[in-house]
Amino acid sequence: MSFLKEPFFHFALLGAIVFAWFSFANPEPFQGPSPGQGHNEITIDQPLIGAMKAQFRAKLNRNPTALELNGVIDNHVKTEIMVREAKSLGLDDGDSIIRNRLVQKMTFLATSAAQAVVPDDETLKAYLNNNAEQFVSxxxxxxxxxxxxxxxxxxxxxxxxxxxxxxxxxxxxxxxxxxxxxxxxxxxxxxxxxxxxxxxxxxxxxxxxxxxxxxxxxxxxxxxxxxxxPPSLPPLSSIRDKVLFGWQQSLAEDLSEAQDASLQEGYVISRPTPEELEAWVTK
Incomplete structure (x- = not known):
């Protein structure tokens, strides 16, 4: 795919865009005290109120009343306290559900980046011809x-x-x-x-x-x-949405692989050699 001649660059660029959008569209409670706050301090400031209103408006298509917004604040405070106390007890360590959720969010960045890209018809035609077996009627x-x-x-x-x-x-x-x-x-x-x-x-x-x-x-x-x-390959115009979905799925997979490779470069990973692994398996 010509778009991915530099997959690491495209992942970084698209990932940054999607991460910014994700942070705006899906504001979540703070997972810990803000700078300058102690463990026992919870501040409900204007930016957080704005995020709460945006979430409420997205769900119900209207702004909350003062009473409703106060209820949202109460829920936020309860959630924030429970999260902080759970983390202080180490309840998040080794939790497979939490780990999987975090992995899903990271994967979401690559998937959303791919969905945000709208290729031209020439790109889709090339994908259609190169993957004809997926679309043959x-x-x-x-x-x-x-x-x-x-x-x-x-x-x-x-x-x-x-x-x-x-x-x-x-x-x-x-x-x-x-x-x-x-x-x-x-x-x-x-x-x-x-x-x-x-x-x-x-x-x-x-x-x-x-x-x-x-x-x-x-x-x-x-x-x-x-x-x-006989079987035939439909023209792009008749199956464009299907081809676009396939192209974006393929792009998401490429970006996910680029994401994995890029992130792993920042880690020193120690793992057993094939010989050690074979020996451990047979023990």
């Missing part, structure tokens, strides 16, 4: 079928086929619970009705003539295929 078929029964030993298949080709209704008819005509259905739909592998057999039949017998999960059939539409 399934083959579809239309056909008529005549049920011969669970077995064909007692049926004059040639005579039945001749009658059908002449536009006549054969004297015998079985498997009446199955639809006689199917219009514009894909393999999943066909196999769900007639049994696995039925569509694959129909795809090899000639168009416009009665053929068979063809085996289904219920027995044997004579089939006349009227139309077979």
């Amino acid at each position: 399934a083959a579809r078929i239309s056909f008529d079928q005549f049920g011969l029964g669970e077995t064909i030993e007692s049926v004059d298949v040639v005579s039945v086929a001749a009658s059908l080709k002449n536009g006549e209704q054969p004297d015998v008819s079985f498997l009446r619970f199955l639809p006689e005509a199917i219009k514009d259905a894909n393999a999943r739909q066909i196999d769900a009705t007639f049994g696995k592998g039925f569509f694959e057999q129909l795809a090899d039949l000639p168009i416009g003539t009665w053929s068979g017998p063809v085996r289904s999960g219920f027995g044997y059939h004579l089939v006349r295929v009227s139309e077979l539409v």
Whole structure:
């Protein structure tokens, strides 16, 4: 992806933008005292009130009343006290739920950065062509079928086929619970009705003539295929949202990998050698 020729640069740039947006759109209670505050001091200042009003307005589409805002402040104070006391007791150490939540927030930065990028049509066309297998429309078929029964030993298949080709209704008819005509259905739909592998057999039949017998999960059939539409790659204009979603998902994965690599550069990581690991496993 040409956009990611310098993934670390793009991650840093987009991550900074999204982090600023995230901090503005999702203000949360302080996780500890502000500079100059002691452990037992909680200050409800104007910026925090503004953040509370913004959250309230985002949820209910209106500003809070003074009484409602006072209730929000009460809840904030209770939450802040509980968080500080829990952290002072070390309750956050080794908590997998808290750790996973923090990882989710970090991952959110890369995902949001990707969603904020709107590529041009040329970029999306290139992604569509390079990942055609994700977007190819399934083959579809239309056909008529005549049920011969669970077995064909007692049926004059040639005579039945001749009658059908002449536009006549054969004297015998079985498997009446199955639809006689199917219009514009894909393999999943066909196999769900007639049994696995039925569509694959129909795809090899000639168009416009009665053929068979063809085996289904219920027995044997004579089939006349009227139309077979092969798999095709739709134009970008008809699946643009789907292609955009796929492109952004791919970008998010690339940014996440860049994020991991960039962050790991700031750490000294000591880990066992392959030999040590093998020895520990066998102990």
